[in-house]
Amino acid sequence: MLEIITLTCAYDERALFRQLSFCVSAGDIVQIEGPNGAGKTSLLRLLAGLSRPEQGEIRWQQQPILRQREAWHQAMLYLGHHPGVKGVLTPLENLRFYHPDCSDAQIFAALESVDLTGDEEVPVSRLSAGQQRRVALARLWLSQARIWILDEPLTAIDKAGVKKLMAKFARHADNGGAVILTTHQDLPADAARRELRIAFRGGADVVNPLWFFLIVITLFPLGIGPDPQQLARIAPGIAWVAALLASLLALERLFRDDFSDGSLEQLVLLPTPLPVTVIGKVVAHWLVTGVPLIILSPLAALLLSLDFNGWRAMALTLLLGTPTLSFLGAIGVGLTVGLRRGGVLLSLLVLPLAIPVLIFASAAMEAASQGLPISGYLAILGAMLLGSATLSPFATAAALRITLQ
Structure with a gap:
């Protein structure tokens, strides 16, 4: 064999x-x-x-x-x-993820085999170390x-x-x-025959970037003054610098928890190709960090004295630009996830990649404020999104494999 x-x-x-x-x-x-x-x-x-x-x-x-x-x-x-x-998922949910072809009845039976009856829908973080180990070992009863x-x-x-x-x-x-x-335990002589839930349950991952974005957007009008024309003139840069920094704030956790609890190794070994898994992780990350920024864009436009066209340009550029930031950032996360203090290095890796997005998104908002067409800028942002969504999963998968070696 x-x-x-x-x-x-x-x-x-x-x-x-x-x-x-x-x-x-x-x-x-x-x-x-x-x-x-x-x-x-x-x-x-x-x-x-x-x-x-x-x-x-x-x-x-x-x-x-x-x-x-x-x-x-x-x-x-x-x-x-x-x-x-x-830890934020239940034993039932964890096993469903690793064995989607198994029925709930099979999963309940596997958990019963490892003496976890009654704990099937208790968050794993509330279980003891031995019980958490038994959740993983229940996979032996489900695996082919x-x-x-x-x-x-x-x-x-x-x-x-x-x-x-x-x-x-x-x-x-x-x-x-x-x-x-x-094992450090002696085995019996006859045995040794021969030698999107996770993110929402971790509420800080969603709330912190939103608070940061709102604080930055709010502080600039307070510091510069209430002049609408001046605020509208600098609004593109303020909005996108705030969005970029808010994205970086949540980016570090993209694979960190998976690495620390051993889930990353299991993701690499799943039958699903690793780039497909990366796409799923990045999309989930964007849904809980990027989409809320888009939802908050009307409030941001109001604080920055933007008209309807300015708000529309902000929302469209956030829609196209923030997922690009997530895909590009995933590469940096893959390279730094194994480092104890990789946050600074992650920022140094991601910021140069994010500059083109920042430039064209800000330019689109400025053009909209002047009544000029923005379709060209949006096309460029769309091309960046398509390119990053196509290439980044493979680069991130390679980076993760390097990190795990």
Whole structure:
């Protein structure tokens, strides 16, 4: 089934293991042993295709996994060190996302198998660490994957739960599957046969950019004075600088929570192509951060003394420009999501990409205030949106894979 051929892995110029070779066949349960820092988790990430080895090759059905990524991800289930479940969602909602083809009855049965009856619709954040781990492990009862790759699956699980899991591993192996796992617990001798809801529930992600946008729009008239002509003259720059900074304020969280709770690894391993997942994430992000700015545009126009044409131009440019900012910003987020303090670097990466949007959107609003046609500016903004929506998902997916390696 799975061949590991002369695999070498290094971290910070230190070799974790060299020339590692072994095979995993149907019916095998393989326990990876070793002290802390020996490279057990690194090995599992290599097997899952989340990282690339320094040397060597991993083959599934006699073909390198990197050449058949989609088929390998469908044949394999990886559960990492973090549970990979979202705290604001319920166990039922988390499992629906990962297994959309399963019925609610199947999901309830899986949760019952891991002793979570009665907690199916409780937000995961309210569950204990052991219960959160069991939500992730419930996927074992729903997955059709032949190979399970599990990083410390027994952590925070009580003795009864460990016994139930070992029985599940044995049944999976008896049915022609294979299990590869790391654990600090000694397994029984017969077991080791061979070695858009999330964003709305996190209300600050929606409210903070709105408050920031409103504060900036409000402070400028108070600081400059109530002269309508002067406000209308500088309104394009004020509106779009405020929109850009408000977008940056929420942008950092686009993948940060997914990275911290382990969900990002699961998103990468889904059968759905990663660029498609990125599009879904960016669109959801824009719906809860960009659309509210458009809804607030009449109030912003009133505060900035814009007439109807000025407001219409503001709304149209926000409609075309803010999703472009989200798509462009996703690339920067993908590159910086693994950094502890990546906010400043993210701004430095995104701001140069946002300058063309800022220029043409402001120019469209200024032209509208002078009674000039703005269709040309809107066409350019539309082309930018089309280009970013086409190319950004692939660039972001590549950046995320680099970050996870």
